[in-house]
Amino acid sequence: MKNYYYTLACAIMAFGLISCSGNENKETTEQTTAKEEAPKKVDAVSIWDGISVRKEPSSDGKWISSISLGEKVLMTGKTAVDSSEDNREYVEIKLGDDKQGWVVSGFVVEGTAVAAVREAQIFKRPDLLTKTDKSFNPMDVLALIDTKDEWVEVKGKRQGDKWFSSGWVKRTDLSDNEVDIAVAVYAQKALAIEEEEKRIEAIQEILENESFTSSQFMVDLKDELNDLNSDEEELMAEPTEEMDSVEMEEEVAETEEVMSE
Template identity: 75%
Template sequence: MKKHYYVFACALLVIGLLSCSGNESKDKEEKAVQEEKPMEMVDAVSIWDGISVRKEPSSDGKWVSSISLGEKIQLTGNSAVDSSEKNREYVEIKLGDDKQGWVVSDFVEEGSAVTAIKDVQIYKRPDLLTKTDNSFKPMDVMALIDTRDEWVEVKGKSQGETWFWTGWVKRTDLSDNEVDIAVAVYAQKALEIEDEEKRADAIQEIIENESFISSQFMMDLKNELNDLNNDEEELIDESTEEMDSVETDSEEEETKEAISK
């Protein structure tokens, strides 16, 4: 009887060990599945032009690419701090061509890109009684962070300013059309060119680009180009008049000399 009891106890022990082993194996499989689950990407946008993307979260990291103002990106959810750069924070991003890298967190913002279609008054909160002294200019590009009824919260750098403004603006003063955003970015660069001839050439290039025809900024750019061309014609006319005047004065002098002789 004792022998049978001993065999029965051993059998129960073996079954228990096999059960524990099976549970451990199942737990490991479930953990592996969880680790292989892809991270959730978050849509974001660049709010600065020409930001470097690095292989590592450091300014010394290998250069991967650069991103343009208003360019769509995705945040992977990973972040890091570089203690050698006064604890500057970096975030990992994924580009449209699936390349991944790290950028300084200050220059990207979760949300989507928008551009101002006219002067846009900035408010502290979504309330007309909270008006600030700041406003975005036409063709400023910014990130749309939040929406509340006819109001939207945005963050961006206005032309001529050195850092970002964050505040609430009216939704109707903005465009989220990708063609308008692209034209706004290129137009800003063109309008900053000091040499009027080169500026006119840059504007002309935007106007002639068939991909940009539908932009509501086209008329503004055409007017700017006409003004530049008119200024150039006026300069040519003034120069011609001066030359004619010099030639006339010279002829009069020659006539006087001939008469005196």
């Protein structure tokens, strides 16, 4: 009889241990699942200048700030769709000052910022046989998405275009230097100014900024400024030549009058 009770007690204890172990495994599985379902935070970069950051994922949301072309942000992994705007998709981001908000999806891309240092031929794939008829221009600011050997996949807006281009380019055609990227952004704005006098002032402001002296684009901007100043000098010289011509005609006319007398 004692053996019977002893065996029964052991069975009950074993069942209890198995149940506890099962609960622990279940809790561990639930924790693992919850961890896997947590939004993935990734580094990203803005490929459009002046994108609005809003408190809510809607164009009616409270405006928080705007982000610059080439600015680094953190995508929190959260997304939302605004059904009132043709199902426009938004992504949540975190700025460098820790402010968080929503931006329209597509204008912020997972990756890092780079700037084209020369004309960069665009290829469909990382293969010389897939050349396209497009190239990125010097000082185009892009998002570097992926790398493969000496190739990199990028996306961004070419200067003068209305929308994005993407593809593969040679790594040597790009710079990931923060100063180069900053100068490229400011230079794009300066060179886009239509009024020549204001364009010259904007370029001079970049050249005189001590924070930018290490950029390899400074030489290009100096050349651009010299060309603009040369054009301005030529324009100023043209009226003088016209005046000289008028004065000569007047002198000839006066001489003819004297001779006729």
